[in-house]
Amino acid sequence: MDTRAKGESPRQNSDAPKPTSKNTSPENDGQHDFDFEIGTWKTHLWRLVDPLTGSTKWVEYEGTSIVRKIWAGRANLVELVADGPAGHFEGLNLRLYNPQSRQWSLNFAGSKSGTLSPPTIGEFNNGRGEFFSQETLNGRAILVRFVLSDITPDSCRFEQAFSGDGGKNWEVNWIAIDTRVKGDA
Amino acid sequence: MKNFSVTFVACTLVIIGSVSRAHSQDTPKPARAATSRNGSHDFDFEIGTWKTHLWSLRRPLTDSTEWVESKGIVVVRGVWNGRANLVELVAEGPAGPFEFLNLRLYNAQTQQWSDYFATSKDGTFMKPMIGEFKNGRGEPRIRVVSKTHSQTMGARLGK
Numbered sequence: 001m002d003t004r005a006k007g008e009s010p011r012q013n014s015d016a017p018k019p020t021s022k023n024t025s026p027e028n029d030g031q032h033d034f035d036f037e038i039g040t041w042k043t044h045l046w047r048l049v050d051p052l053t054g055s056t057k058w059v060e061y062e063g064t065s066i067v068r069k070i071w072a073g074r075a076n077l078v079e080l081v082a083d084g085p086a087g088h089f090e091g092l093n094l095r096l097y098n099p100q101s102r103q104w105s106l107n108f109a110g111s112k113s114g115t116l117s118p119p120t121i122g123e124f125n126n127g128r129g130e131f132f133s134q135e136t137l138n139g140r141a142i143l144v145r146f147v148l149s150d151i152t153p154d155s156c157r158f159e160q161a162f163s164g165d166g167g168k169n170w171e172v173n174w175i176a177i178d179t180r181v182k183g184d185a
Numbered sequence: 186m187k188n189f190s191v192t193f194v195a196c197t198l199v200i201i202g203s204v205s206r207a208h209s210q211d212t213p214k215p216a217r218a219a220t221s222r223n224g225s226h227d228f229d230f231e232i233g234t235w236k237t238h239l240w241s242l243r244r245p246l247t248d249s250t251e252w253v254e255s256k257g258i259v260v261v262r263g264v265w266n267g268r269a270n271l272v273e274l275v276a277e278g279p280a281g282p283f284e285f286l287n288l289r290l291y292n293a294q295t296q297q298w299s300d301y302f303a304t305s306k307d308g309t310f311m312k313p314m315i316g317e318f319k320n321g322r323g324e325p326r327i328r329v330v331s332k333t334h335s336q337t338m339g340a341r342l343g344k
Contacts, residue, residue, distance in 0.1 A: 068262070070273050071284045071305045077271055079264050090265050094288055098308030107288075107301075107310060111265050114292025115299055116310065 030102045031074050033124040034067075034095055036151060038076065041065040041178035045082055045089075048173035052137060052164045059086035065178055074099075106131050106146060120146045127151055143167050154180040224298065225268050225291045227318040228261075232270065235259040239276060253278055268293075298323070 045061040063082025070076055078093040090111035095104050096119075105119035122131035129148035134141060143163040150157040160174035239255040257276025264270055272287040284305035289298050299313040316324050 070271070070286060071275070074284075074305050074308070075286060075303070077262075077264070077288075081265070092264055092269060094271075094286075094310075096303055096308040096310070097305075099306070100308075103308075105309060109269070109288075109290050111268055112293065114290040114295070114297070115313070116288070116290070116301055119310070 029099075030104070030123055031097045031099070033104065033129065034076050035069075035073050036153070037067045037078075037156065038069050038073075039067060040181040041067070042181055043080060043082060043176055043178050045080075045084075045176045046174070047086075048171070049086075051162050051173040052142065052171060060084050061086070061089055063089070064181075104129070104131065120144055122146075124148075137162065137164075140164065145170060222296065224296050224317055225293065227298070227323065228270050228289055229263070229267050231261045231272075232263045232267075233261060235261070237274065237276060239278075255279075255283070 041064070043061075043063045043065045045063065046058050047061070049055065049057045049059055061082035061084035063080060065078055065080045067076055067078045074097040076095050078091075078095070080089070080091045080093075082089045092109050092111075094107045094116075096107070097104055103121050103123050105121045107119045108117045109115060118133050118135055120131035120133040122129060127149075128151075129146075131146040131148075133144045135144050136142065143166065145161045145163070147159045147161075148156060149159070156178050158174070158176040158178070159172055161170040161172045163170045235258070237257050237259045239257070240252050241255070243249060243251045243253050255276045255278035257274055260273045262271050262273075268291045270289050272285075272289070274285040274287075276283060276285075286303050286305075288301045288303075288310075290301070291298055297315055297317045299315045301310045301313045303310045318324075
């Protein structure tokens, strides 16, 4: 696990605003960190079918992500629709900015479940967003890490990894490369 | 329009109250499969932009009858051809502007909707309210309001 994740308290006392070393001026407090993503993107997606089982079976999808601004950017909604040999996939992610902690929570739902997963929470540093959560997989507690990286005006990369050993080892199970659809505002 | 506004107030009140569920019943009850109707288009009527006139009881369950009035704009967008939708509210009350959102997700197995509520002030979702439409009326199955959370509602409405 990286140093940021180690520094996070497992007690989940997220109610208390945490001190942060980030520049806290209004223009650099993190609330515009997702602005770059607003618009329409072509999404190339790879998904590990059975995470943390030793399986290396991946499935591939091609689709479209539409990212819409909410409340002038302090929240946003990603709508993903994709297809591949493994079938049709629909997901959404609603990101909320917490002005107290200056962190983002990423809330994912697939169209089948009708429920939001526990949020991954984190922030951007040096152009890279890292977000973490604790969830359960097949009844076991795992850690989840979601990374947004390689951000350019017209492309970015998303990577999700699980850890079944408290963060010592991570297995990537989701990779998405987004390419902006030209002509989209 | 007025009907919509009143519904929105009711929803808001219940959503706030639903937080208290965390202390008493963390596990959502298995939804009944008995309802044999496809409700995936039940929110279609709401897609679009609405002017909203909002009244909220400032301190619910305290015998107070002090209501607070706000006005604003609600934009409702469909997601996945209607099986989810996003409500974005921007309004102004006596204490200034405030912003809410609701994300509604349809569960095809239970044929129920879950409704997640957040404010821009908190940046965190509350526990969802879950329910369905019957005879043109949408009702949550969970209606628990604790004094503690009722008291916080004033703050959530920008007061």
